[in-house]
Amino acid sequence: MSLDDLYQSIILDHNRRPRNQGPLEGADREVHGHNPLCGDQVTIRLKMDGTTITDVRFEGSGCAISRASASMMTSAVKGRTTAQALTLFDNFHELVTGAPPAGTKLDGNAGTPGMSNASGESTDVKMPRELAAFAGVARFPLRVKCASMAWHALREALVG
Amino acid sequence: MHRSDFPLLAASPGLHYLDSAATTQKPAVVLDAMREFYETSNANPHRGAYELSGRATDRYQAARERVARFFGLGDPDCLIFTRGTTEALNLVAQAWGRRELEPRDEVVITAMDHHANFVPWQQIAIATGARLRICELTPDGRLDMDHMRELIGPRTRVVAFPHVSNALGTVNPVADIVALARDAGALTVCDGAQAAPHMPVHFDTLGVDLYAFSGHKICGPMGIGGLLGRRTVLESLPPWQHGGDMIQVVQDEFSSWNVLPHKFEAGTPNVADAVGLAAAVEYVDGIGLDTILAHERHLLALATDRLAAMDGLTIYGPPAAERSGVLSFTMADVHPHDLATILDADGVCIRAGHHCAQPLMRRLHVPATARASFYLYNDESDVDALMRGLQRAAALFAVAGSASD
Numbered sequence: 001m002s003l004d005d006l007y008q009s010i011i012l013d014h015n016r017r018p019r020n021q022g023p024l025e026g027a028d029r030e031v032h033g034h035n036p037l038c039g040d041q042v043t044i045r046l047k048m049d050g051t052t053i054t055d056v057r058f059e060g061s062g063c064a065i066s067r068a069s070a071s072m073m074t075s076a077v078k079g080r081t082t083a084q085a086l087t088l089f090d091n092f093h094e095l096v097t098g099a100p101p102a103g104t105k106l107d108g109n110a111g112t113p114g115m116s117n118a119s120g121e122s123t124d125v126k127m128p129r130e131l132a133a134f135a136g137v138a139r140f141p142l143r144v145k146c147a148s149m150a151w152h153a154l155r156e157a158l159v160g
Numbered sequence: 161m162h163r164s165d166f167p168l169l170a171a172s173p174g175l176h177y178l179d180s181a182a183t184t185q186k187p188a189v190v191l192d193a194m195r196e197f198y199e200t201s202n203a204n205p206h207r208g209a210y211e212l213s214g215r216a217t218d219r220y221q222a223a224r225e226r227v228a229r230f231f232g233l234g235d236p237d238c239l240i241f242t243r244g245t246t247e248a249l250n251l252v253a254q255a256w257g258r259r260e261l262e263p264r265d266e267v268v269i270t271a272m273d274h275h276a277n278f279v280p281w282q283q284i285a286i287a288t289g290a291r292l293r294i295c296e297l298t299p300d301g302r303l304d305m306d307h308m309r310e311l312i313g314p315r316t317r318v319v320a321f322p323h324v325s326n327a328l329g330t331v332n333p334v335a336d337i338v339a340l341a342r343d344a345g346a347l348t349v350c351d352g353a354q355a356a357p358h359m360p361v362h363f364d365t366l367g368v369d370l371y372a373f374s375g376h377k378i379c380g381p382m383g384i385g386g387l388l389g390r391r392t393v394l395e396s397l398p399p400w401q402h403g404g405d406m407i408q409v410v411q412d413e414f415s416s417w418n419v420l421p422h423k424f425e426a427g428t429p430n431v432a433d434a435v436g437l438a439a440a441v442e443y444v445d446g447i448g449l450d451t452i453l454a455h456e457r458h459l460l461a462l463a464t465d466r467l468a469a470m471d472g473l474t475i476y477g478p479p480a481a482e483r484s485g486v487l488s489f490t491m492a493d494v495h496p497h498d499l500a501t502i503l504d505a506d507g508v509c510i511r512a513g514h515h516c517a518q519p520l521m522r523r524l525h526v527p528a529t530a531r532a533s534f535y536l537y538n539d540e541s542d543v544d545a546l547m548r549g550l551q552r553a554a555a556l557f558a559v560a561g562s563a564s565d
Contacts, residue, residue: 003505007498007556016493016557038497039514039527061527063497064557143501 005136006143007064010072015064020074024057033060033153035145040066044074044153051082051121056154063146069134070150076128082158084125089155091127096137096147161455162447163537167191176508176545181326181354181486181533183376186440190379193439194432204428206405220431223438224421230441231371232362233388240394240424241434244385245353246276248372249320251387251424252349253280255400256318260347263289266315268346270295270303270332271523272325275516277351281320290317297523301328301477305336312340318347323355323371327515327531328477329460329486331355338367347393353377353385357535358456358484360449369393375433380440384433387424394420401426444536452536456485459534463487463543470550476524487532488515491550494557496530502556503549510546 027045034041040062047055056078058070073092077085137147163169165187169177177185197219203210205217221236228236242248261267267285269278271294285292293311296304303321312319319341324331334350341348348368355361356373363371370393374385399406399417403426408416417423444452457480464480464487467473472492477483491499496512503510511531514521521527532546 003502003556006501012557037513039518039521040497041527063495065498067495140501143497146497 006140008133008136010130010133011068012064014068014071018067018071020057020071020078022057022059024055029157031153031157033149035149037145038063040146040149042066042070042150042153044150044157046157053077053080053082053085058150062149065137065143065146066149069147072131073150073154076131077154080125081121083121083123085154085158087123087125088127089151092131092134092151093148095131096134096144098138161536161539165189166537169537174507176542178532178534178538178542178546179509179511180377180535181531182511183382184357184379184535185537186381187379187443189443190381190436190439194381194436197432197435205431216431219435220429223434226438227386227441230445231356231388232364234364235391237420238389238391238394240387240389240421241429242385242387243383244374244376245351245372248385248387249277249349249351250280251400252370253284255397256347257284257288259398261285261288261290261317264315265290265317266293267291268293268295268311268316268319270321271297272301272303272328272330272517272520273322274326274351274353275518277320277322278519294519301325301330303332305333308337309340312344312346314344316341316344316346318349320349320351322351324358324484325477326354326486327517327520327529328488329483330477331482331484334366334368354484359453363388375437375440378440379443380437381433384430384437391420399423399426403427405429447536455536456534457481459538459540459543460485460487462540463532463546466543466547467550470554472554476529485534488529490526490529491553494553496528499530499550499553502553503546506545506549506552508545508549
């Protein structure tokens with residue numbers, strides 16, 4: 001296992017200059033994520049227009065992996081629908097753990113072109129290429145929680 | 161030194177184990193002693209009327225006597241074996257606190273306590289309505305003894321404090337705290353988890369009423385430790401857990417309790433681990449705690465000097481000469497968790513996090529620190545490896561910074 005797989009330059013860049021970091025006035029939803037093992041914390045705030053995420057920002061403290069992940073997650077889901085964001089959650093989870101999340105798939109086929117969920121909403125969304133930088137996390141099992149903390153908080157904000 | 165005594169270290173030449181404050185590696189003599197017990201003496205002690213059970217009982221008693229001697233405890237029956245420090249401190253907080261504490265009573269602990277001491281007292285205070293008072297720290301990470309003097313008064317019923325801070329390495333002035341507590345008529349409880357492995361502890365002259373320790377931090381197996389106590393104090397405490405071995409007579413309506421130490425050791429005891437612990441303290445005594453202390457101080461001073469010379473490094477706690485085996489630090493712009501991963505890639509094991517001391521981390525205004533801790537098997541090559549890893553981390557994060565600026 002190589003450190004360069006984990007600390008890719010785009011991750012280090014997002015750690016140093018996080019996007020969408022700070023408070024969000026008038027947020028519709030707010031969820032706090034916490035990793036009691038290492039003390040990392042993140043708060044995700046969303047503004048929604050119907051099922052569309054019109055704005056998303058995060059605050060918190062944590063390691064480079066958790067900070068970069070929160071930064072890139074917010075960039076990836078802004079402007080997406082809830083269904084698309086949940087598909088991205090599934091895809092990201094699979095990317096960093098090497099396995100699809102148990103019982104969280106949307107109608108089974110997240111990521112397959114043309115799929116929609118029970119309410120007819122499109123779940124189809126292309127994974128932003130930069131998120132692939134987190135593939136290296138799968139080789140560092142101790143760091144998976146760092147990478148996924150902000151995503152879990154997002155999921156909780158969307159589905160409760 | 162002594163690295164070859166430890167099978168895990170001997171089998172891992174590239175490993176730089178700097179997390180002995182969390183748990184120490186185990187020498188072959190400890191592993192051999194435990195195996196030998198199971199192979200030659202295994203039976204349930206204190207029960208069977210056959211020779212083998214008697215042998216197990218003898219081995220358990222011999223282990224108690226050996227460990228008591230390690231701690232300068234003249235009366236081995238005043239050593240209660242527990243799972244470790246956490247269980248020993250819970251035993252005291254529950255057995256003593258539940259009966260003794262009332263609303264308006266005060267419990268004094270410290271801001272540098274490990275959760276193992278902090279939380280049991282916090283919870284028994286909540287349950288009994290007693291008031292929890294927390295002794296604050298000086299800026300350099302010592303107990304603020306002026307504050308301690310203010311806190312300890314006529315309402316103080318117990319003062320519970322660490323001998324050595326697990327997160328900072330601060331060695332606390334036990335005698336001064338005991339003197340204040342004794343004047344107030346308060347019970348003294350000392351968390352010795354981080355002191356016992358590193359310095360001679362002579363319970364009978366230390367002055368505290370109760371002293372808790374963990375075997376796995378003294379080269380012993382996980383799952384055994386103990387509570388040392390003054391006989392009058394231990395005899396006055398009600399039992400904590402009930403079951404076999406701890407009773408004298410069980411009537412339908414009531415029961416009576418066995419004598420020390422059995423009153424506090426309900427159920428089949430952890431004999432093999434006690435035997436392993438006895439072998440561990442024999443091993444540590446063979447090297448000598450004074451030798452170990454001097455060796456650690458040398459490595460700690462060396463590491464502290466070299467880290468302090470690095471840009472962006474903050475070291476927590478008092479000067480190296482006044483600390484025990486622990487180097488707690490942060491590096492600007494590199495989170496401790498990232499440091500630990502980067503060091504791990506070079507085989508350097510350090511701890512990153514809140515060190516089970518969240519109240520302390522809040523007071524240091526950091527979410528976490530990195531902690532390197534030293535023991536008898538470390539040497540200067542471990543310090544070299546730590547430095548190389550930190551320089552690598554600094555370079556990795558600095559390169560990223562300049563690329564994006």
